[in-house]
Amino acid sequence: MNPILVLLPAAPAGGLIAGTAEAIGAAASIGTPIAVVTGPADALPELAEQAASFGAVRVHTAVVEGPELGAPAADAFEAAARLVQPELVLVPATVEGREAAGRLAARLRAPIAADIVGVTRDEQGVVVRHSVYGGAYDVESAATYGPLIATMRLGSIDDRAEAATPDVQPLEVTASGRRAATIERFEPVTQVSTRPDLRTAKRIVSGGRGLGSKEQFALIEQLADTLGAAVGASRAAVDAGYVDPSAQVGQTGTSVSPDLYLAVGISGAIQHRAGMQTAKTIVAIDRDASAPIFEIADLGVVGDLFTIVPQLTAALEARKG
Amino acid sequence: MKIVVLLKPVPDTYGQRVLDLETGLADRAASETVIDEIGERALEAALRHAEQAGDVEVVVLSMAPADSQSALRKGLAMGAASAVHVADERLAGADYVRTAEVLAAALRKTGFDLVITGDASTDGTGGVMAAMLAELLDAPGITRLESLEITADAVRGTRATDGGSMVVQAALPAVVSVTEALPDPRFPALRGIMNAKKKPVEQLTLDDLPLDEVGAALDETASPRSIMLSVAERPPRSAGTIITDEGDAGERIAAFLAERRLA
Numbered sequence: 001m002n003p004i005l006v007l008l009p010a011a012p013a014g015g016l017i018a019g020t021a022e023a024i025g026a027a028a029s030i031g032t033p034i035a036v037v038t039g040p041a042d043a044l045p046e047l048a049e050q051a052a053s054f055g056a057v058r059v060h061t062a063v064v065e066g067p068e069l070g071a072p073a074a075d076a077f078e079a080a081a082r083l084v085q086p087e088l089v090l091v092p093a094t095v096e097g098r099e100a101a102g103r104l105a106a107r108l109r110a111p112i113a114a115d116i117v118g119v120t121r122d123e124q125g126v127v128v129r130h131s132v133y134g135g136a137y138d139v140e141s142a143a144t145y146g147p148l149i150a151t152m153r154l155g156s157i158d159d160r161a162e163a164a165t166p167d168v169q170p171l172e173v174t175a176s177g178r179r180a181a182t183i184e185r186f187e188p189v190t191q192v193s194t195r196p197d198l199r200t201a202k203r204i205v206s207g208g209r210g211l212g213s214k215e216q217f218a219l220i221e222q223l224a225d226t227l228g229a230a231v232g233a234s235r236a237a238v239d240a241g242y243v244d245p246s247a248q249v250g251q252t253g254t255s256v257s258p259d260l261y262l263a264v265g266i267s268g269a270i271q272h273r274a275g276m277q278t279a280k281t282i283v284a285i286d287r288d289a290s291a292p293i294f295e296i297a298d299l300g301v302v303g304d305l306f307t308i309v310p311q312l313t314a315a316l317e318a319r320k321g
Numbered sequence: 322m323k324i325v326v327l328l329k330p331v332p333d334t335y336g337q338r339v340l341d342l343e344t345g346l347a348d349r350a351a352s353e354t355v356i357d358e359i360g361e362r363a364l365e366a367a368l369r370h371a372e373q374a375g376d377v378e379v380v381v382l383s384m385a386p387a388d389s390q391s392a393l394r395k396g397l398a399m400g401a402a403s404a405v406h407v408a409d410e411r412l413a414g415a416d417y418v419r420t421a422e423v424l425a426a427a428l429r430k431t432g433f434d435l436v437i438t439g440d441a442s443t444d445g446t447g448g449v450m451a452a453m454l455a456e457l458l459d460a461p462g463i464t465r466l467e468s469l470e471i472t473a474d475a476v477r478g479t480r481a482t483d484g485g486s487m488v489v490q491a492a493l494p495a496v497v498s499v500t501e502a503l504p505d506p507r508f509p510a511l512r513g514i515m516n517a518k519k520k521p522v523e524q525l526t527l528d529d530l531p532l533d534e535v536g537a538a539l540d541e542t543a544s545p546r547s548i549m550l551s552v553a554e555r556p557p558r559s560a561g562t563i564i565t566d567e568g569d570a571g572e573r574i575a576a577f578l579a580e581r582r583l584a
């Protein structure tokens with residue numbers, strides 16, 4: 001039945017980590033998705049039910065609460081891997097997901113496929129796909145002996161599984177007693193945003209240094225809201241404090257492949273392009289006609305963003321009627 | 322106190338990075354190799370601590386081909402006291418686990434109170450190494466620190482995670498990784514560059530490492546954990562229509578988006 005184990009550490013702010021539905025969807029496309037969920041005792045039943053609603057045919061649960069960082073969840077994931085003996089372990093590549101993948105791989109001495117964007121099966125077994133050097137190369141790899149532990153780039157897989165009837169099985173976990181850091185407190189990001197998640201958004205409006213200030217960056221937010229888009233940014237905009245670091249797109253930020261990427265006041269440095277050049281349609285606004293962003297834009301507009309963006313927002317609003 | 326900073330030589334992101342279409346490995350002749358910038362930030366954090374606390378030794382460590390010592394030299398020029406270079410032909414194409422085993426064994430040999438790494442490299446983008454090292458070394462691990470404060474027996478800081486940030490602390494010895502939110506690295510001064518030439522670089526091969534202490538074999542070249550099946554280069558993207566604003570560009574973009582059903 002080709003069991004595929006999906007690791008689901010609870011998100012620190014509550015709920016399942018982002019990317020859960022697509023990880024389970026990807027697992028279902030090549031085998032039987034089995035999830036292992038860790039989290040506080042009182043939240044587990046609901047988390048397990050959610051995992052089943054995304055298509056996990058069996059959900060193993062383990063209570064992980066208290067201030068220790070990383071190691072206790074790893075104990076649970078290790079127990080699940082030994083029990084399920086999966087062919088592939090899939091983990092959404094969020095911060096907690098990568099932590100779980102790294103720790104499990106070290107314990108099992110199992111191969112890691114990092115930041116995969118696709119998974120298929122051939123006669124030999126599971127094959128994973130990577131997008132390397134900012135989308136310049138497509139690489140396929142496979143494990144020679146498993147299980148392969150793959151972290152999955154969010155927003156890269158469209159497969160979704162049908163909801164399954166919850167079959168929840170608490171896991172027996174022996175504490176490893178590994179030394180761990182202590183969490184003193186957690187602070188959720190304050191502004192509760194109704195905007196789509198940058199990592200999985202179909203449309204993104206990104207602003208760069210050209211916006212000039214945090215106040216003026218609001219132009220990007222307004223345009224994004226009109227389009228129902230997520231807000232992105234260049235590193236220069238993040239460094240200047242216009243926007244939260246989680247909005248950074250690029251080499252060292254998030255890699256995105258939306259249907260629309262609208263870059264505003266972003267020159268298009270190679271490290272920025274590395275995170276967005278696989279977008280289906282790219283529109284760029286910049287006053288410098290020689291900005292490298294224009295080399296990859298489907299529509300490039302040379303001009304002042306401070307006049308163009310308000311006009312664009314108004315025109316889109318008008319079209320909405 | 323001994324702080325070991327891990328530096329990874331990577332293809333310069335400012336240049337064209339090339340994969341060998343036969344092996345799937347980086348074509349190292351095609352682009353310049355530099356220290357990954359995030360490693361420089363990790364080193365900057367260590368050096369700042371060493372400058373204000375007494376009796377702190379900063380060591381830089383790389384696992385890298387024999388001819389890529391320049392990364393370590395730059396680390397020494399920035400101010401590290403010494404360097405450790407693990408180079409061995411049996412490590413060509415080493416995967417994550419192998420790399421973690423070798424670094425962990427090298428860290429055991431060198432000794433450490435604190436290990437600082439970047440959170441993810443610009444070439445592998447895996448973001449798993451610090452967590453793996455914490456496991457292999459049975460040390461507390463904190464990934465993705467946006468700030469850090471080091472004391473004689475602990476490390477503490479803010480960890481950027483999914484949906485918020487955590488204040489986390491760990492007793493030493495510990496392994497941490499840092500993000501780009503840390504201050505920009507310094508440029509090596511001329512004096513630093515001159516001094517670097519006199520600083521010790523310890524050369525190690527697999528035979529010098531206590532691999533058994535981290536449960537690893539000496540030579541794993543015969544049984545790779547994973548294999549590359551295919552590599553294909555994507556055609557580069559080409560430019561579309563470029564227009565200059567004549568007062569109606571906002572309208573024209575809106576029309577373009579509507580036509581493509583993107584608005």
Ligand SMILES: Cc1cc2nc3c(=O)[nH]c(=O)nc-3n(C[C@H](O)[C@H](O)[C@H](O)COP(=O)(O)OP(=O)(O)OC[C@H]3O[C@@H](n4cnc5c(N)ncnc54)[C@H](O)[C@@H]3O)c2cc1C
Pocket residue numbers: 207208209210211233234235236237248249250251252253254264265266267268269270271272275285286287288291303304305306334358359443
């Ligand atoms: C290791 C490494 C990793 C990096 N990772 C990333 C990354 O993940 N993401 C990233 O973005 N960068 C990254 N960078 C930084 C990158 O090299 C650039 O510095 C950065 O992308 C520049 O951001 P920007 O385009 O906003 O700023 P700039 O390059 O300064 O561009 C601003 C643009 O705004 C335009 N402009 C100004 N005013 C107006 C106006 N009124 N109207 C219209 N246009 C205007 C200017 O013409 C200019 O083209 C990385 C660098 C390194 C070394």
